[in-house]
Amino acid sequence: MSGAESSPLTTHVLNTGDGAPAARLALSLHLLDSSTKIWNMLTVGTTNTDGRCPGLISRAAFTPGTYKLRFETGQYWDAMGQTSFYPYVEVVFTITEPEKRFHIPLLMSRFSYSTYRGS
Template structure:
């Protein structure tokens, strides 16, 4: 009986150990994002976004990447490793089109998150939490 119990415990424990996701391309970028729909508690799939960089000097923005979120609310890295430079960047999330695709209207037609990269070697993650009438962002890890 104790042998069966030990085997059962060992099998249970080996099955419950979480494994790293098999998506290295999603995790290895120097700039990534993740969008969650807080109205449903689910990832925001199919949301269009773009990354631009502010040119120095002046106010000219240059588009660097355009993506759509996958079923998990994530997309391929916006800046692959080694491509980031120190400077000011803007992530624009097309929230009105996303909410319209779900049959809702949105108070915010888009969300722009402007941030500064001071250490290009550091991995940056910019999550966005959205609902039709609010949004929240923060510097993630």
């Protein structure tokens, strides 16, 4: 992942059960091929100590389309020695104005999650 430029798409994962950022959580970004309806993986990453994953996608690669952020929540909880109900969380969203900035936070606990379009 390119960290040299600011990504037009950002995420922030918070462990609401502990009230802390979810560090070292694996995630991937995918783009849906509109003709085949197959998800194509664009990048993979891991959240940093602040629960953020910089450099998800470059401005040049960010085009209109349907995207998916997949968060490997089960692996995260396993690494913490805890069980969880959701093995992963997928957030699917549509980009029509790629020149704008988009922030997709994930608030999670072992048995719940929520997301929204942030700023």
